[in-house]
Amino acid sequence: MNTSIKVLIVDDFATMRRILKNILKQIGFKNLLEADDGTTAMEALEKNDIDLVISDWNMPKMTGLELLKWVRANKRYAKTPFLMVTAEAQKQNVIEAVQAGVSNYVVKPFTAEAISEKLKKILK
Amino acid sequence: MEAKLINPFINATLHVLETMAFMKVRPGKPYLKKDNVAKGDVTGVIGLTGAANGTISVTFQEKCILAIVSNMLGEEMRHLNGDIADAVGELTNMVSGQARKELEELGRVFKAAIPSVIMGRSHSIAHYTNGPRIAIPFSTDNGDFTIEVCFER
Numbered sequence: 001m002n003t004s005i006k007v008l009i010v011d012d013f014a015t016m017r018r019i020l021k022n023i024l025k026q027i028g029f030k031n032l033l034e035a036d037d038g039t040t041a042m043e044a045l046e047k048n049d050i051d052l053v054i055s056d057w058n059m060p061k062m063t064g065l066e067l068l069k070w071v072r073a074n075k076r077y078a079k080t081p082f083l084m085v086t087a088e089a090q091k092q093n094v095i096e097a098v099q100a101g102v103s104n105y106v107v108k109p110f111t112a113e114a115i116s117e118k119l120k121k122i123l124k
Numbered sequence: 125m126e127a128k129l130i131n132p133f134i135n136a137t138l139h140v141l142e143t144m145a146f147m148k149v150r151p152g153k154p155y156l157k158k159d160n161v162a163k164g165d166v167t168g169v170i171g172l173t174g175a176a177n178g179t180i181s182v183t184f185q186e187k188c189i190l191a192i193v194s195n196m197l198g199e200e201m202r203h204l205n206g207d208i209a210d211a212v213g214e215l216t217n218m219v220s221g222q223a224r225k226e227l228e229e230l231g232r233v234f235k236a237a238i239p240s241v242i243m244g245r246s247h248s249i250a251h252y253t254n255g256p257r258i259a260i261p262f263s264t265d266n267g268d269f270t271i272e273v274c275f276e277r
Contacts, residue, residue, distance in 0.1 A: 012238070013214040015207070018197055019144070058217065060238055087221025087236075090228045107225075108218045109143035 001123045003028035005051035010034075010041040010067065011085075012059040016108075020054060020085065023112045027119070038062025042070060045077055052123070057086035057093065065100060072101040081122045085110065128230060130154055130258055133180060133273055136222030137262060140215060145195040149269075152261035160248045163259070163270040165189075166204055167249055168216030170239040172224070175232035178275030179251045180223070182216050188267030209241040216241075219271070253277075 007029055011017050017034050024032055033048060035041035037059045044050065053071065057064040064084055071077045081103045086093070089107040097105055104118045134151050141147045164183030171179050184192070186204055193211040194201045201208060216239040224234045242249070251257060251274035260271045 013210055013217070015193070015196065015211040015214045022198060058236070058238060087218045089221050089225035090233065092233075108214075108221060109140045111143060 001027075001120050004031065005029070005123070006031040006033065006049060007052045007054060008033045008035060008041060008044050008048070008050045010036075010038065010053065010055035010059070010064065012036050012056065016056065016085075020115070023115050026112065027116055038064065038067035038070075041067055045071070045080075050077070050080060052081045052083070052119075054083045054085055057084060057088045057097075065096060068097065068100045068102055083118060083122060085115070129176075129227070129232070129275065130260065130273060132223040132226035132230075133219065133271055134260055135226060136219045137182075137260075137271055139222055140218045141192065141264075144215070144218065145192045147192060147195060147264055147266075149262045149264050152263065154258050154260045157257040157259040157272060160250065160257075162242070162247050162249050163261075163268070165245055166208060166212050166241065166243045167247065168212040168239045168241050169249060169251075170216050170220045171237040171252055172220065172234045172275075173237075174234035175227070176234075176275045178253050178255060178273070180216070180220060180274070181249045181251070181272045182212070182219060182269065183249065183272070184212065184269040185267040188264055188269050191264070191266035204243055209243055213239045213241045 035044050039062045055064040084102050085106045087108040103122045141149050162183045165186040167183035169181045190201045220236045253276040255276045257274045
């Protein structure tokens, strides 16, 4: 797994961004950017060469699902791996995310091992 | 209120705190709460709509939430502040999500709003409906917290 890539973490809760950053740093990732909602994430994507997006679903202004659809509809980012990390665990949520082109899906609460395993699958 | 609507919130709470804060918590006996005064010092509230309309709240004693967030972040938290409020919001969100997953398996589908957080001694918890408030006390080695579940009649 290439840990030198640039990762964008999107979540409206700073606590969750810190937890994910801690886990990613333990795995070896160093280039970590943050956004607290979908619209800020769009700006970060436009200004940086992001290699992986890890996003929450339920956020104000723009949801993670809307961000995912925007990413997939934009030629520049269409193939960027996108991991949804969300408390939305109902079947319909997973179906919508898969239909929108999510790379993988992690339900909160999660372990560090679960995040690591999903990233290995996405970035292999 | 049906017990089968309450159990998913107990199971969700145990799972969330064990997974994210590495803490074993002990549920107490649910009871009907008559007033709106919070049992804790910081409370997360989230609205639910769908199979029924209502709210759930999670209210923590100061010592308890400081221990929980310290474990979640891997650093010692000493005071109630914005970081704690943020963590309570996310914990409430996760309890809601896990409970809704179990409720879906019972044929009850709910959607959740974005949680809000209230902080301060003896604050009030405003549930959006006037249905019965079922309180579920939990204890930890570092203090107590209480979940309230309130659905319309």
